[in-house]
Amino acid sequence: MSRRRAHVAMIGIPAVSHVLPSLEIIRELVARGHRVSYANDPAVAGLIEATGAEFVPYGSVLPVADNNWPEDPIEVMGVFLDEGVQALPQLRAAYDHDPADLYLYDIGAYAARALGEAQGRPLLQLSPTYVGWEGYAEEVAAPMWQLPGADAYRERFARWLAECGATTLEVDTFCGPPARSLALIPKAMQPNADRVDTDTVTFVGPCFGGRTDKETWTRPEGAGKVLLVSLGSAFTKQPEFYRRCLAAYGDLPGWHVVLQIGKYTDPAELGDIPANVEVHSWVPQLAILEQADAFVTHAGMGGSSEGLFTGVPMIAVPQAADQFNNADRLVELGVARRIDTEQATGEALRTVLTGLVADPEVARRSALLRAEARAEGGTPRAADLIEELLRRG
Numbered sequence: 001m002s003r004r005r006a007h008v009a010m011i012g013i014p015a016v017s018h019v020l021p022s023l024e025i026i027r028e029l030v031a032r033g034h035r036v037s038y039a040n041d042p043a044v045a046g047l048i049e050a051t052g053a054e055f056v057p058y059g060s061v062l063p064v065a066d067n068n069w070p071e072d073p074i075e076v077m078g079v080f081l082d083e084g085v086q087a088l089p090q091l092r093a094a095y096d097h098d099p100a101d102l103y104l105y106d107i108g109a110y111a112a113r114a115l116g117e118a119q120g121r122p123l124l125q126l127s128p129t130y131v132g133w134e135g136y137a138e139e140v141a142a143p144m145w146q147l148p149g150a151d152a153y154r155e156r157f158a159r160w161l162a163e164c165g166a167t168t169l170e171v172d173t174f175c176g177p178p179a180r181s182l183a184l185i186p187k188a189m190q191p192n193a194d195r196v197d198t199d200t201v202t203f204v205g206p207c208f209g210g211r212t213d214k215e216t217w218t219r220p221e222g223a224g225k226v227l228l229v230s231l232g233s234a235f236t237k238q239p240e241f242y243r244r245c246l247a248a249y250g251d252l253p254g255w256h257v258v259l260q261i262g263k264y265t266d267p268a269e270l271g272d273i274p275a276n277v278e279v280h281s282w283v284p285q286l287a288i289l290e291q292a293d294a295f296v297t298h299a300g301m302g303g304s305s306e307g308l309f310t311g312v313p314m315i316a317v318p319q320a321a322d323q324f325n326n327a328d329r330l331v332e333l334g335v336a337r338r339i340d341t342e343q344a345t346g347e348a349l350r351t352v353l354t355g356l357v358a359d360p361e362v363a364r365r366s367a368l369l370r371a372e373a374r375a376e377g378g379t380p381r382a383a384d385l386i387e388e389l390l391r392r393g
Contacts, residue, residue, distance in 0.1 A: 006390045007035045009100035010053070010126075011091065011112035013083070014041035015064045017232065017302050018106050019048070021128040021184040024207045025104075027051040028383040037100070039091055039112075058090040062108075067235070074149040081153070084110030085160055091115050102390055113174065118165030124389060125181040129301045129322060132177045133195035141172075177201075180389065182382055185301055186308045186373040188333055189326065202385060205376030206305040208286060215284030217291065223256035225293040227353070228312075230260040230285055232300045235319035237264035238341070243271065245296065247346030249353070250274030258288055286310070294357055296349070299327040299336075308335065311370030313362045315352055317344055334365035 008029055012019055019040070029036050030052035038053040041060035048055050062083050063069055070076050088111040099119045105112030107127050116123040132140075144150065157171045168174045180200055187193055187203040219226060229245050231238060242261055249257045250273075257277040261267065267279050285303070289295060289310040297303040299316040304326050307314045314336035316327035330336035337352045356362060377384075 004390065005033050005035065006101040007037070007098075008102050008104060008386065008390070009056075009095065010036065010038045010104040011109045011115070012038065012040045012044075012106040013062055013064075013108040014044045014060050015062065015108075016044065016047075017300060018108065018128050019044050020302060021207060021305075022104070022106075022126045023047060023051055024379045025126070025184075025382045025386070026053050028379050029386065032383060032387070039094060056094050058087055058094070061086055072147075072149070073144060074147050074153055077144075078149075078153055078156075080108050080110060081157055081160070083108070084114065085164075087111040088114055088164055092118075095119070102386070104386070110174075113168075113178070114161075114164045114166040117167045122389060123178065123180070124386065125178040127181055127183045128185070130185060130190045131181055131183050131196060131201050133190075133192040134197065135192070135195060137172065137176065141176075182385060184382070185305050186369070187376065188308060188369055188372060189301065189304055189329055191325070191329070203376055204382045204385070205373050205378050206309045207379040207382055208306075208309065215287040217258075217284050217287040219291050220256050224254035225256070225357070226288070226291055227255055227257045227294045227296065228260070228283070228285065228288050228292050229257065229296040230283065230303065231262065231298040231317070231319060232303055235298060237262065238319075239265050239269040241317070241341055241344060243269075244344055244346045244349060246270060246274060246277060248349035250277055252276065252350065258283060258292075260285070294353055296353075299323040299330060299338075301326060304330060305373070308333075308366075308369050309373045311366040313356050313359075313366050315339060315349070315356060317341055333369060335362060335369060 010026055026036055026038060036053040037056050038048045039056040039058055040048060042057050045055050060083060091111050099121055103112055103116040103121055103123050104126050113123060154171050161169050161174060183201055183203045184207050186205050227249060242259060245259060249255060255276060259277055259279045260283045261279060261281060263281050273279055286306050289306055289312050292312050295307050295312045296315045297307060298319045300323055314330055316330050316336045316338045318324040318327040327338045331338050337356050339348060339352055
């Protein structure tokens with residue numbers, strides 16, 4: 001298939017969990033000969049530049065560095081609006097003289113949609129989590145608008161839309177389902193999947209591509225079974241939980257344990273490390289999961305998707321945000337057990353692991369969902385759909 005070389009711009013936010021899902025799509029577009037630029041905060045420049053894309057810096061005000069998000073949901077929404085208001089002039093300085101043929105954008109990048117609409121350019125949202133469904137506005141969004149501060153937030157958002165050059169001026173419409181979206185998750189993780197508008201949303205599944213080639217991990221000789229313990233990239237300052245994992249799985253016969261503790265926990269806080277445990281601040285998670293027999297996860301969408309993609313039974317220990325719903329969904333799918341942090345004693349963690357890996361139905365469901373996730377097409381299908389949109393203009 002002949003391809004027209006196009007300028008594709010991705011506009012994201014600097015949360016690692018939002019950056020990683022789209023990176024292989026960016027890498028694939030570069031490999032196909034397109035000019036790809038990627039606007040984001042310099043904090044994630046290294047991740048982006050490794051794809052071969054041109055990095056376009058803008059300063060973000062999102063509190064991702066210290067993970068100091070407000071607890072009030074309206075305040076959280078206000079933080080993303082603040083981000084859009086201050087990011088848009090920076091993006092215009094970069095793209096008004098060099099507009100893209102197509103703008104890809106993260107769900108949290110309000111400025112991207114405003115920019116594309118102001119320039120009259122096509123837009124395609126890349127969603128790293130689940131998308132809205134028919135009835136979402138009434139079931140989920142409407143109750144939010146009843147919270148204290150919601151009216152003031154909506155008024156501020158409407159003023160910004162009236163001034164920023166966007167053509168969509170209704171707040172509900174601008175924040176609602178986009179005209180086109182690729183969902184970068186297994187469809188199995190989508191709530192109310194039967195009510196998602198598949199004319200506007202395409203589930204392409206997790207987009208890993210070359211990550212499995214570039215990230216490696218060597219299974220220790222003699223390791224009977226492998227357990228990965230990881231709470232992702234954000235909510236990782238949990239030294240007490242890690243100590244409980246060491247109590248549960250340290251010296252567990254036949255098991256080798258990989259424990260990722262993140263950048264906020266000092267290994268010295270963990271005490272003595274058993275001989276069958278390796279501790280790291282960061283690990284090549286997907287490479288380990290390809291060889292693992294079980295996975296203790298916070299049930300973030302990234303970790304949940306990787307667990308399904310590799311067919312690894314999971315113990316879900318949710319920490320925040322959508323992780324509680326994700327954990328329940330994994331249990332519903334028959335591939336996981338949920339245990340909350342407060343109940344996650346060493347004895348409980350060990351008991352759950354033993355039951356999980358001994359359950360033949362969990363093994364059957366994990367294999368089935370692994371096949372389904374891989375059949376959704378991933379990176380190549382996503383890139384094909386993007387090129388199809390470019391051809392249509």
